Amino acid sequence: MSTTAIPTGTKWWNGGRSPFNASYGKVMMWYFLMSDAFTFGAFLISYGTLRFSENYWVDPNHVFSAFPFAEGMNLPLSFVSLMTFILIFSSVTMVLAVHEGHKMNRKAVEKYIFWTIIGGLAFLSCQAWEWTHLLTHQHEVWINGINGAAGHVELWNTTVSHNPFGPEVTINGHQYATPGPVAFGSYFFEITGFHGFHVFSGVIINLIMYIKTKMGHFDQRGHYEMVEKAGLYWHFVDLVWVFVFLCFYLI
Amino acid sequence: MSQHTISPEITFAPDHLGGTKRIWKTFYLLSILTIFELAIGLTIYNIHKGAHPNASLVLAFKGLVCILTLAKAFYIVSVFMHLGDEIRNMIMTIVVPLALFIWFVIAFLSDGNSWKNLRNTDAGSKPDTHLVAPAAKEPGQKD
Numbered sequence: 001m002s003t004t005a006i007p008t009g010t011k012w013w014n015g016g017r018s019p020f021n022a023s024y025g026k027v028m029m030w031y032f033l034m035s036d037a038f039t040f041g042a043f044l045i046s047y048g049t050l051r052f053s054e055n056y057w058v059d060p061n062h063v064f065s066a067f068p069f070a071e072g073m074n075l076p077l078s079f080v081s082l083m084t085f086i087l088i089f090s091s092v093t094m095v096l097a098v099h100e101g102h103k104m105n106r107k108a109v110e111k112y113i114f115w116t117i118i119g120g121l122a123f124l125s126c127q128a129w130e131w132t133h134l135l136t137h138q139h140e141v142w143i144n145g146i147n148g149a150a151g152h153v154e155l156w157n158t159t160v161s162h163n164p165f166g167p168e169v170t171i172n173g174h175q176y177a178t179p180g181p182v183a184f185g186s187y188f189f190e191i192t193g194f195h196g197f198h199v200f201s202g203v204i205i206n207l208i209m210y211i212k213t214k215m216g217h218f219d220q221r222g223h224y225e226m227v228e229k230a231g232l233y234w235h236f237v238d239l240v241w242v243f244v245f246l247c248f249y250l251i
Numbered sequence: 252m253s254q255h256t257i258s259p260e261i262t263f264a265p266d267h268l269g270g271t272k273r274i275w276k277t278f279y280l281l282s283i284l285t286i287f288e289l290a291i292g293l294t295i296y297n298i299h300k301g302a303h304p305n306a307s308l309v310l311a312f313k314g315l316v317c318i319l320t321l322a323k324a325f326y327i328v329s330v331f332m333h334l335g336d337e338i339r340n341m342i343m344t345i346v347v348p349l350a351l352f353i354w355f356v357i358a359f360l361s362d363g364n365s366w367k368n369l370r371n372t373d374a375g376s377k378p379d380t381h382l383v384a385p386a387a388k389e390p391g392q393k394d
Contacts, residue, residue, distance in 0.1 A: 006263055012340055018260035020341040030334075030345055041352055045359045052363030055371065061296040077292050084285055092278045095331045099271060235331045239324055246320040250292045251313040 029229045033236045036198075040240050043194065044247050047187040058165035058180050060249050063158070066133050080249045083126045084241065087199075090119025091238040094206075098231040101224025106213060109227060113210045116234065120203040127196050131189070139164035142176035160186040188248060195244055198237045205230045263338075277330040284323050291316050 012019040020027050051057050061076035068079070097112035138155040141164040145151045153176060156164035163185045166178035209230045218224045291312050298304050298312075329335035334342055371379045 006338065010262070012338070016260075017262045018258075020344065021262055021338045022341055023258045023261060027341070027344075030341075034345055034348060037349065038351075041355065045355050048356070049359045049363035049366075052360050053366035053370070055367065059299060061292070061299070076296050077289055081285070081289050085282070088278065088281050088285065091327065091331055092274060095274050096271060098333075099274065232332055235327055238331075239327045242320055242323050242327065246288075246316060250288055250316050250320075251295075 023225060025229060026225065026232070029232050033232060036236065037240075040191075040194070040243070043187075043191050044243060047183075047191065047247060050181075050183045050187065054181050054183070056167050056181065058163065058184050060251075063134075063163075063165055064130075064249055066137070068129055077249065079126070079130065080245065083123055083130075084245055086119055086123045086126065087238050087241050090116045090123070091235055093119060094231045094234045098224070098228050101218070101227045104219065104224070106216070106219055109213050109218075109224060110210065113206055113213060113227070117203055117206050117210060120199055120206065120234075123199055124196060124203070127192065127199075131192075134158040134188075140176055141166075142169055142171055142178050144178075158185055158188075160189050191244060192248070195237070195240055198240065202230075202234050202237045205233060273330060277326050280326060281323055284319050284326075288316050288319050291319075 012021075018024075018027070022030075064080055065074050065076045066079065067073065067075045093112045093115040097109050097116060100108035100112060135157055138157050141154050141156040143152055143154050151171070156162060156179070158164065161182060163180040163182075164177050165180035165184065168175050168177055170176075209227050212218060213224075213227065218226065295309055295312050298309055334345060368379070369375070
């Protein structure tokens, strides 16, 4: 898209101009996002390390197979793909808002930021449903007897400290799951929660951008660069989801 | 429409006045990549349902999903975040530090793998007895 020809031999570091050809605020937004990428990366890599150290890990297709209003149906990957498409689409409306901002087209910026906010809220609602389902939906789990006591069946939900998605055992001809790896719940709720918090703050930032656009602040200022920076944050949230989606749901 | 200037330090204002064709093309591309990923995810699911899942086939599919994810990340950063439109200095200051992730991933995942080996072999003092399928374990056995 950048069609402006930059003369060869331009001295970027001679002072008087940004060596990055970008404003201070935008460069700092990029650096913030880079540090945030390291935070998320550290979380996901520590999850991967724990997962590599276990002989057994939960099967995501078994854990995430529910869909709202479809109780009892086995629909692996379906709800999370809905969430993924919501986030990708809200990313598109955001980039369209930024695009219209460059053209100083206030009405269109308002429209696209509005749809981005709706997309963000839809994603958060999906996540709220998913968490509620995991935290409240119970599965039968075979608990081994300790110190000679007899084993028995318990109903377990998925929390940060336990989950019912361990390897299956056959007791008296009946198949039961056993307690799953403890790290699964804590990593899942930690990382998707941290990402959901980013989505939430992104929605708040977009709401502020929407109000400021509506009040004509950016027209007075003569540019919509703030929308561009909010857009960078929002796309980053989408970017992180791409990796969360990979690490928790696909593999 | 006139080009607006954001700040005097910006030497060359990029031309953003083009159409939205590129944005929509990227959206379709991301959607197709996601559908591919979902198809592979369901393939892995079906392989796991079989009696004898082929471990190396599953690993190959998982590797393929990772590559598709990196492709998606590239398009989001390059087109949606417009990093591809920035000058080289700007691209390098963001991308070069992120190259640390290559080392992070290799070092930490192999560390995790090493823990597993140490645990299964009592730090190398006995052969790995954990090569049996997890489902075949006795209920009394501790993991």
